[in-house]
Amino acid sequence: MRIVFLGDVMLGRLVNEILKKEKPEYIWGNTLEILKKADLKICNLECVISDKGQPWSLTPKVFHFRSDAKNVKVLKVANINLVSLANNHSLDFGYKALLEMLEILKKNKILYSGAGLNLKEASQPAVFYLKGKKIGFIAFTDNESASSAEEDKPGIFYVELRKNGKNIDYLFKLIKKQKKS
Numbered sequence: 001m002r003i004v005f006l007g008d009v010m011l012g013r014l015v016n017e018i019l020k021k022e023k024p025e026y027i028w029g030n031t032l033e034i035l036k037k038a039d040l041k042i043c044n045l046e047c048v049i050s051d052k053g054q055p056w057s058l059t060p061k062v063f064h065f066r067s068d069a070k071n072v073k074v075l076k077v078a079n080i081n082l083v084s085l086a087n088n089h090s091l092d093f094g095y096k097a098l099l100e101m102l103e104i105l106k107k108n109k110i111l112y113s114g115a116g117l118n119l120k121e122a123s124q125p126a127v128f129y130l131k132g133k134k135i136g137f138i139a140f141t142d143n144e145s146a147s148s149a150e151e152d153k154p155g156i157f158y159v160e161l162r163k164n165g166k167n168i169d170y171l172f173k174l175i176k177k178q179k180k181s
Helices: 015-019 024-037 070-079 094-107 168-179
Strands: 003-008 038-043 080-083 109-114 126-129 133-137
Touching: 015 024, 024 070, 070 094, 094 109, 109 126
Parallel strands: 003 038, 038 080, 080 109
Antiparallel strands: 126 133
């Protein structure tokens, strides 16, 4: 069983500009063949994939990372199975862009965890079956509390990593539940 964990996959900024001229395979360079040989590929998607929205302005942000919706093909050519969306860039272009990205990922059969329409969805584990094994992946962040999903608000799965911190007990319950299933 080969599982590849990639760090931040940035498809915004200059990469988005390059993708206006280059094929999706170009971005991966000589790593594409390695990725294709792996059974499960997981990355942190360090941008929002969307054609919608305006730069986030509810809190100060220096950088806003977005990639055109068509650039989901970059993930598809590498057979990325699962992305973490629990990061400081999933809401860079607001709620409309986040919701479009979730639909794009679903349509392209790319699992995700760490963001959603509400806290329940944002904290939902992504479940992948591989060679008879069930793998559950829960993505969360301790960064960008202003982007935190709530019961009635889209956002990311924010967990304050300290005793009695926001969502910490909820996270531990999710892990126990996932482990039992």
